[in-house]
Amino acid sequence: MSQTSRLAALGLDLSTATEEQRTVIDGLSTEEVDVLSSIKQRVDAAAGGDVEGHVQPADDVGFLIFF
Secondary structure: OOHHHHHHHOOOOOOOOOHHHHHHHHOOOHHHHHHHHHHHHHHHHHOOOOOOOEEEEEOOOEEEEEO
16 A cells, blocks of 8 residues: 555545655655654544644645644
């Protein structure tokens, strides 16, 4: 399974990622994806409270992640 597929399975919407960004994502190590997964799980666990995560495409830097 590609890293992009692993992140998509976690519920991260990568539909707006460019081909270049998907290439970078697919080049992430298993450990890097595990860290992203852990962060997402913690943000999801806090949803409904004061913390919620958002990913916003940004033309000049790729994506911004807000918590």
